[in-house]
Amino acid sequence: MPELPEVERVRLTLAPHMIGKVVTRARLLRADYCESVDERGRARRTKPSDLLEGATIARLDRRGKQIAMIAEDGRALCFHLGMSGQVLHRPRGGRREIPSDHVHVVWTIAASNGACDIVFRDPRRFGGVWTFPNHALMLERRWSELGPDALAATAEDLLRAAAGSRRALKALLLDQSVLAGVGNIYADEALYAARLAPQMPAGELTPRDAANLAGLVREILARSIALGGSSLRDYVDAEGMPGANTSMLKVYGRAGEACMGCETKLERMVIGQRTTVWCPRCQAYPRVDSSPICPQSKSELRKGVKQSVIGS
DNA sequence: AGGATAGCCTGCGGGC
């Protein structure tokens, strides 16, 4: 389930194969997987040039769970991996096996040390690709609705959205217009670390809670990036490598098991159509002053980050 | 208008 850390790993592992390189060929194998617009923003059939054929890639950007490819001549596209999307680097003549089913886009990249393909596959097709004649139109059409990137989450971002709101705190964290990049896994993990109940009305968030929660969101995401992301089912980066953050998860996927802090059986509930796992004691609501200590101190988080090397 | 809900889509594991 690619969320911000997994998407960032894809961006980081894709970058050396694409930045400064020329796209010699771009193929869309499934027409309905990509939407394109002309200079006036009107929908049109996708052409290879829309998918950056002939362009030199200037940079790869990311906002939340979306990645953008920006060409030197201004053309731009962005994509979302949805639930099952993968963007894989395949060297020409290489031995690396890539499943050939569910492939929707293939970019061929020229390089002095040999050509390669960048293969976008997405079995469940919850993801997609959107192309634009210029970067500004991409920002306007696709990224303007997104909140600040969750790696830079602040207490103010949360408090602004939470003010007067009765929606569940977890639903707020999952709202991409509040913070871009948090998904079901990291929402549960951050709320557990912050000892806040997922069903708590967002409007009850105090400035102190918000500061703590924002800091934990940043640190949990940063640590996961450093560890290569969380591989639950089929997530791998562009080099086909799974992530090692899965073993760091304290509540996600552990319903019915014991809380690592207090041994209480973790409960499962549904919030906003999403499975939510939480500790009814550590994350008590209404709050209880004498709740036990859960093992997710900031020092422990920092240790996890420092022990890993963040790629550039 | 904020907030909740259906629907998209495939693969997989459990139960029979």
Added chain:
DNA sequence: TGCCCGCAGGCTATCC
């Protein structure tokens, strides 16, 4: 062995 069902969930459209 094989089939059916439930479940996984990011996002958009739609409804209340």
